[in-house]
Amino acid sequence: MCRFLTQRALQRVSLLLFFNLLLAGSFTWAKAQETPSIREVIAAAVIADSPAEQREIILSLKSRPSPEAISWLEKWREGSIFLYEEDGGPSSAVLLDGEADASGSFATIRLSDASPMLAADGSPIRINPKTVDFADTDSGLRRVMKEVTALAALADPSPEKRIRAIQDSSVGQKSEKLPALEALQAVEKNPKVIRVLGESIAIIRLKSRDRNERIAACRTLGEVKSLAAQDVIKSVLDDAMTAGDQETITAAKKAIAAINAHISAINAVGTVFRGLSLGSVLLVVAIGLAITFGLMGIINMAHGEFIAIGAYTTYIIQNVFAAGLKLSPFGISISIPGMNLESGANLYFAVALPASFIAAALVGLLLERSVIRFLYRRPLESLLATWGISLVLQQLFRLIFGASNVQVSSPDWLSGNWTVNDVVFGWNRVFVIGFAVMIIAATWLVLNKTSLGLLIRAVMQNRNMAACMGVRTERVNMMTFAFGCGLAGLAGAFLSQIGNVGPSLGQNYIVDAFMTVVVGGVGNILGTVISALGIGMADQSLQQYLGNPVIGKILVLGAIILFLQWRPAGIFVTRSRSLD
């Protein structure tokens, strides 16, 4: 670690030295000073007399690329540096400080040394940004600023920023960017950055006058399978075609072929990955239904609303961990106090998971006791009654939480991604897959390794026989239904992390969930897993192939109907001698 740091420091120093040498020619002004701070340089540039002088001063910053310079130049460009002219005295560059007062004026500090501007009597000078001129920029100045910024970004300590700067500098294939890149190439140690450097340099060299250099660049780009170079190589190919340059044509064609092969490989992997993650979403959404519908035979049209219960529970927990929540259903105002935890944003989900399971399971329990137990022998009626309940629940969500979507924040780490060989794996999709695996494992464990699971399976296989053996089937029904609803609640907590939470959240998934269970074969968890993944894959592949999500979805629905022609009872058939 220590050695690494030292190396990195040396590298930086040598880079700085190089830039100093490289740009020594443009030192006319800076040399005269005793290495002024960057703030001072910028302040001097702002008040310089002519645009030419301003440009020269800014260019001097090329010798000392640093993030600080970038941020000041950025401020200048957006107009947050102001010019203050003291009575009869020289003007100086100032920044606004603190809050605006009643007249809209701000306190000011000097840009050059961050000291507050004071009037002769010692009181702070306040200016109104509406009446005072801000430091202006013209196109020539902005171009110079961009140059400095780009150079400074190349020397940024963070590899990601360096990579972005390198990629930016290859845009437009300007040969004057080459020396800086080549200098960096000589000292760079990070393999990712080296790869991008090679790519960018080759892209710029494609414009080179030297034919052999162009061919070499084509070869390099083909080898690294550069996606960015796709278009520029095509234009090289076109030029070579008109010139009839066989060797360049071969090299360019080869490179394009290599890049295209790479693209289709990326797309294939990406499609499989997206299919897996969509399948996982379906699986998580459908697993609760696989219990209530698959095992118990209840058509729970309110399944989607149980998902929404889970999502809203997550919303409440999130607010309890933060600043609290005010709700006003039916004109009654309820205020839930918040704990204002600082790390709440990343912690709350661990509490929200069990809470959403319990909330949904409790509502499920209530529903089973009050409505569903009367309808066990009438599945079509259970469909209608639960639809009525789903209407009621949706409206309740609207009344309690409002008709628009509520904001559920997901932990920061979910928004990042992981790029391997140009294939982007979003963390949220990885999370989706992981969550699905977890939930399936948990369901399998409950059904196969606990005594409740044993009772559930016994009752579902033969209710009368189980009752004869002394199983309290009523209670098992109740527990099973609550368990299924709890799983839907978990799905809701999960969906709140990857999508919007609103009153009709559940409606978006209900058709898909039923399809998944029907295709999988009723009463079979493994079937549900396979069908969810299959539907997810089919959907994503069709989407990739057709480039149209809606048509893809319609085709999947059509395919499901046709599939049920072939296997009316789904992938896994529960064999039975009874005739319904």
Place this chain on the structure above:
Amino acid sequence: MPTQPFTGRVQLPVLIIAAVFLVVVMPTLNAFGIIENFTLNLWGKYLCYGIMAISIDLLWGYTGLLCLGQALFFTLGGYMMGMHLMLMIGKLGQYKSDLPDFMVFLGHTEIPAFWQPFYSFPFAIAMVFLVPGLLAYIFGYLAFRSRIKGVYFSILTQALTYGMALLFFKNDLLMGGNNGFTDFRTLLGADLRTASTQRILYICTAVLMVAVVAGCKWLTNSRFGLIQRAIRDSENRVLFSGYATANFKLFIFVTSAMIAAFAGALYVPQVGIINPSEMTTEKSLEAVVWVALGGRGTLVGPVVGAISVNALKSWATRAYPDLWVLILGGTFVLIVMFMPKGLVGIPSQIQELITKIRRKTPQADPLPPAISSETADP
């Protein structure tokens, strides 16, 4: 489950009076200004819904097939009529073009080939029956052939409806996207915005409804109707007695799709708009609610249900906009649980209750020990 169709000799005069009232009295009162145009138009809409409800009942109450795609057939019929009406707008549209406004908006310069024949009214009417009928035939053929029934049939029809709605929401289909069709002007040369045209449309709807009720009554009382109910109560026995149940079901499915489609075709000129949000599963389920509320397995029940729920809706969405859905959902749950025979079944339920109390049987459970065909005991 009510096994007795609505065939009392006592009720027949009531039915005739109701029919005369709807077909003759209401429009007459409207012509003399006693009933407002708005009210008559509203009733025309209710009657269209009533016809759709009968088509659901034919499937669900009489054959035991709960179809969640009836709103799809209804809307498809409406769309076919809408295409004709759109073309009849002619140059009166916003863009003063022969093309329907939305096509101009999407940058088309010519009327697509599949729209051309809809200039002809008879063709449009034929399509009102053929398109939904064909869709029902294909779907029904596939579903019944592989003996998909009970809840699976419901779920599949739900998926079909969902898929079609997604399709109709697309602009590329050239069916108006999510705005659908609206701003109609004339039908067969008559201005749709005049009260007299609307009255004629109302009379057509009422007459059609009476005809549908009469036709369904004849059908359900015939030998065919007997087999139909037998399929509902025990499909396997019918199958083993040598009847091709799939063909019977297919026939009834296609018939009911066409009835719903025709109701939709009458609905569009009266309401003046049709868009894909009408063909969602929720709309189908809402129509199923009418049937359940009115009383399934009867022919009058669905109409009663459709009219009463929609009248309630018209009132409650204005009086209690927030609570309306709660009322609808709650009523529905209660009806499914405690009134399986619906509104028209209330007299017989009360009678049953009285006999029970007289016999002094301590059974207080109002639920009938119904064992239906779809009972699947694993």
